[in-house]
Amino acid sequence: MPITYDAIVIGAGQAGPALTARLSAAGKKVALVERKLLGGTCVNVGCTPTKAMVASAHTAHVARRAGEFGVIAAAEVSVNLQKVIERKNQIVANSRAGLEKWMAGLDNCTVYHGHAGFESAASVSVGDQVLEAKQIFLNVGARPVTSIDGADSVPYLTSSTILDLDELPDHLVVIGGSYIGLEFAQMFRRFGSEVTVVERSARLLPHEDEDVSAGIREILEAEGIQIRLEAKCLKLTGSAGNVGVGLDCSHGALEIEGSHILLAIGRKPNTDDLNLAAAGIVVDEHGYIVTDEHLRTNVDGIFAMGDVNGRGAFTHTSWNDYEIVADNLLDYGTRSTKDRFPVYALYIDPPMAHIGMTEAEVRKAGRAALIGKRPMTRVGRAVEKGESQGFMKVLVDAETRQILGATILGVGGDEAIHCLLTCMYSKQPIDLIARSVHIHPTVSELIPTMLQELKPLT
Numbered sequence: 001m002p003i004t005y006d007a008i009v010i011g012a013g014q015a016g017p018a019l020t021a022r023l024s025a026a027g028k029k030v031a032l033v034e035r036k037l038l039g040g041t042c043v044n045v046g047c048t049p050t051k052a053m054v055a056s057a058h059t060a061h062v063a064r065r066a067g068e069f070g071v072i073a074a075a076e077v078s079v080n081l082q083k084v085i086e087r088k089n090q091i092v093a094n095s096r097a098g099l100e101k102w103m104a105g106l107d108n109c110t111v112y113h114g115h116a117g118f119e120s121a122a123s124v125s126v127g128d129q130v131l132e133a134k135q136i137f138l139n140v141g142a143r144p145v146t147s148i149d150g151a152d153s154v155p156y157l158t159s160s161t162i163l164d165l166d167e168l169p170d171h172l173v174v175i176g177g178s179y180i181g182l183e184f185a186q187m188f189r190r191f192g193s194e195v196t197v198v199e200r201s202a203r204l205l206p207h208e209d210e211d212v213s214a215g216i217r218e219i220l221e222a223e224g225i226q227i228r229l230e231a232k233c234l235k236l237t238g239s240a241g242n243v244g245v246g247l248d249c250s251h252g253a254l255e256i257e258g259s260h261i262l263l264a265i266g267r268k269p270n271t272d273d274l275n276l277a278a279a280g281i282v283v284d285e286h287g288y289i290v291t292d293e294h295l296r297t298n299v300d301g302i303f304a305m306g307d308v309n310g311r312g313a314f315t316h317t318s319w320n321d322y323e324i325v326a327d328n329l330l331d332y333g334t335r336s337t338k339d340r341f342p343v344y345a346l347y348i349d350p351p352m353a354h355i356g357m358t359e360a361e362v363r364k365a366g367r368a369a370l371i372g373k374r375p376m377t378r379v380g381r382a383v384e385k386g387e388s389q390g391f392m393k394v395l396v397d398a399e400t401r402q403i404l405g406a407t408i409l410g411v412g413g414d415e416a417i418h419c420l421l422t423c424m425y426s427k428q429p430i431d432l433i434a435r436s437v438h439i440h441p442t443v444s445e446l447i448p449t450m451l452q453e454l455k456p457l458t
């Protein structure tokens with residue numbers, strides 16, 4: 001006999017638990033189904049563990065530079081990877097425990113631990129139980145892509161398995177020069193590994209502006225990271241402890257040898273094992289569930305939130321998806337994905353934060369625009385901290401004087417960019433920031449100065 005609920009939430013990532021709590025508070029009987037760990041990617045194998053380990057890597061880097069600041073460090077700096085991982089595990093465990101306690105305390109909510117698959121548009125099976133509901137919310141996330149020549153016989157790491165290494169790689173070969181690859185590349189270089197990044201595009205982070213890619217390359221190469229671009233026809237070779245990567249299509253092509261390989265070549269949605277056909281849910285050519293701007297799928301009563309709908313691959317976009325669904329269903333509001341624009345940060349050190357359009361996108365759109373750019377060497381706070389790599393850049397609509405996009409590659413950029421972000425959301429002209437007094441000495445205080453020196457984008 002099926003067990004009947006008002007709502008079933010599949011996947012306990014960023015959106016699922018929060019929506020479960022809202023539904024429960026609204027008096028609904030809810031089932032939350034999770035096949036692995038509450039908290040999903042971000043809490044267990046994504047943002048939280050990586051940013052905890054980035055903090056360890058930053059500490060090692062600062063300790064190595066101690067002499068530059070007049071501080072005498074007694075011995076050569078080295079990293080105890082096991083301690084780094086223990087610290088990371090503790091932070092992750094605390095975060096997950098908080099979530100588990102929250103879900104366990106909800107009224108009318110049952111948490112099922114198991115894999116859910118559709119039986120029909122109104123029912124799912126979990127093990128040998130069948131649950132039915134008029135509303136079903138999918139928050140099943142994504143997983144690493146591992147399809148590359150040789151991956152069936154050569155050992156490799158993913159963004160999940162690298163988090164639990166018990167010894168430092170002698171030479172880590174990172175395949176993919178984007179968000180995941182670059183954060184791990186710098187982290188392991190700072191832990192003490194030799195690191196090579198292999199990217200098939202002509203530059204790192206191919207979706208960012210060319211000056212951003214170049215700035216990031218400079219930062220990474222200055223720390224001794226080797227970078228190989230335009231690496232086509234990759235093939236993994238070798239065996240555990242002695243792995244290689246063939247780099248181009250011609251016979252006898254160059255190889256890179258290393259002790260470990262990290263595959264960071266993208267992620268794919270967890271939709272292939274949901275039996276979506278039984279519910280008639282439509283996916284696109286990459287397997288992402290197709291939704292409208294209110295996150296409704298083509299099937300009445302079924303919604304998809306987070307990475308699985310292909311409308312963002314970030315914790316904040318998944319959380320915003322939850323807010324949109326809750327607003328429309330429970331508060332009778334009108335929030336939609338149309339209200340948001342791209343915002344994200346890459347957590348190398350210094351970080352790169354971006355909002356809105358890139359310079360290349362503004363140029364392509366043919367908009368009359370103004371541009372402002374300032375190197376971090378002309379940001380007093382960055383110089384005083386001894387962290388003056390990078391730059392800040394803003395694109396402004398020439399007519400409305402509203403911000404079209406901005407990037408800060410530099411110390412504190414992930415925080416400082418939020419004043420530009422708020423100005424964009426409030427659709428205010430940049431004069432609002434340009435004329436407001438900022439606190440000295442901060443990275444943010446140079447944003448008004450940059451805005452006062454805009455030039456036409458030619």
Ligand SMILES: Cc1cc2nc3c(=O)[nH]c(=O)nc-3n(C[C@H](O)[C@H](O)[C@H](O)COP(=O)(O)OP(=O)(O)OC[C@H]3O[C@@H](n4cnc5c(N)ncnc54)[C@H](O)[C@@H]3O)c2cc1C
Nearest residue numbers: 011013014035040041042046116140141306307313314315
């Ligand atoms: C290494 C790494 C670092 C990252 N760093 C950042 C960062 O700094 N900032 C940022 O914004 N984003 C970051 N991200 C991305 C971020 O983690 C995700 O965008 C975020 O977790 C949103 O995920 P989600 O809510 O869509 O689902 P997820 O968190 O992926 O959760 C989906 C859950 O569904 C479960 N599930 C799947 N299928 C089923 C099924 N059939 N039945 C039951 N359960 C199922 C899974 O087990 C999982 O727990 C990072 C990702 C990675 C991999």
Ligand SMILES: NC(=O)c1ccc[n+]([C@@H]2O[C@H](COP(=O)([O-])OP(=O)(O)OC[C@H]3O[C@@H](n4cnc5c(N)ncnc54)[C@H](O)[C@@H]3O)[C@@H](O)[C@H]2O)c1
Nearest residue numbers: 176177178179180181199200234264265266313345346347
């Ligand atoms: N700081 C953050 O917010 C953060 C951090 C990590 C991950 N994430 C999320 O995770 C998602 C996935 O990240 P990702 O870096 O794995 O994927 P990605 O899709 O951003 O980048 C994959 C990279 O691998 C390259 N590539 C693909 N196939 C290749 C091949 N065969 N050989 C060589 N290079 C190849 C691509 O050109 C690309 O540069 C991101 O889109 C992001 O949303 C976010």
